[in-house]
Amino acid sequence: MSIIKVQNLKKYFGPTKAVDGISFEVQKGEILGFLGPNGAGKTTTIRCMIDILRPDFGSIKILGKDSKEQASNLKKDIGFIPADTHLYDNWTGVEHIQFVRSLHNDVEFPNELIKKLDFDTTKKVEDLSSGNKQKLELIISMMHKPKVLILDEPTTGLDPILQDVILDVLADEAKKGTTIFMSSHNLPEVERICNRVLILKDGKIVTEEKISELKKKRLYSVYVYFEKQTTKKQLQENGIKISKDLGDGFMLNVKGDIRPVLKKLNSMPLKDIEIRHADLEKIFLEFYK
């Protein structure tokens, strides 16, 4: 059963086609990643789903209900985290929680989640770090035990430890049957928790991928430094393509499986090696031109 069904969604801002006729479905218990570079239309799509923006065309049904016509009823079952914090600066965490509780028929106070996230509810939002604001967003979005979570880049700007905590919480929710629709700019996090991804570019869905397929489209920047002087020629003879000569080493761009390249490098007098995941923009340029 489709929990989220978006059909031919269009949202234009003047001449800019922010979202240009996208359609997709998300099944129960699935974590769907919504990937795309900046300006691809991810946030616009999500804002249309939450009824913050009014679509120009198309329909959005969540749990079988129209996201515009039955918005208030529907939001009893939806948890939402926006791309930027949208909390009241002069309210404390507990004031936000109590306000949301009263709007959700006095649901249970989320003590367990607060403890799990190690969050101080007594501080005002203006005194919280961005990580703690995000924790509060997560608590508020999950405290009423929603059937669907809609998250707009939930880990952006957070330190890796907190990213891990949040991704673990989301993975646990999905195991309980919660459907998660999550936009992201971070390929490794999507690979870690999503079952499937939609790739969005210039307001259109470029492709839909299974995570196993996406992993093949990894792109790495490998920086290698050698004990002994090693020439370009020696590397090329080993079948390694060089992207840049760094003077004391080389930069290599590797597409897909990195293991064959590492195997070749291992046979050479390596002094140091640094492997970086390419950012999404580079991957898009490489695979989704």
Add this chain to the structure above:
Amino acid sequence: MFTLIKRTIWIKGKTLLIYCLIAVLFIWMFCAFYPSVQEESEELKELFTHYPEGLFKAVGLEIDKIGNIFGSMESFMATEHYSIMWPLLIIVLVISLGSNFISGEIEKSTMEFLLSQPISRFQIFAGKYISGVILVIIFTIISVFSIIPFAVLYDFDISLKSNLYIGIIGFLFGLSIFSISMMFSCIVSRKGIASMLTTGLVILMYAANVASAFNESAEWLQYLSLFHYYDYNSALIDAVIGGLNVIVFMGTIIISTIVSGVIFLKRDLVK
């Protein structure tokens, strides 16, 4: 929606308290002055006759009624308090409320927070509007009827009917400007612009009312101004509220509210 109203009133409570306190202090000041002003009324009447006529026209006073200013507390308050100070207070209060309620929430992105909760757009708009109405009622009651304890304290008579009428006409005037402020707040996404548009319109209406008093050929301008229908002299001195005044205020409130609601329900609620 009740949760939203309760919360909105609670948040704006501090602002309301400050405005009420200022209004009460003004009332206290005028009440404290009144007995001594009354004693010196003949000298003051004489002094006022030397003032330029235009000055009285600018504040909506008729030159032949100046002699009666000190005849009763109501006429004294009409001239000193309800001509400029009270409308100024309520105008600043309602413009601040109206522009904060919608465009302020959009500007700070807290509108997204509200929209992610199980409340419809209509409930958000109605909740904010009702909160504003309640705040205007509270301000009007406190700022108008705080004269009662001071009348007892300084031992002078007041007309409850006149004060009730100035409360009604003042409330309608304040609510009309609040509704206009909400309308601009629903149209634009910046609190500053919404405030500026409402303030600009209020200044234009005030200028139209003053201009109509100075120039007979521009008399028709007064009918475009809400200040013309805010007839504090009739309400306080004669204990009368004109039917047309109520109709104009109600019309302004209804039309502005309908326009605001329609725009709020249809528009994108992001900056």
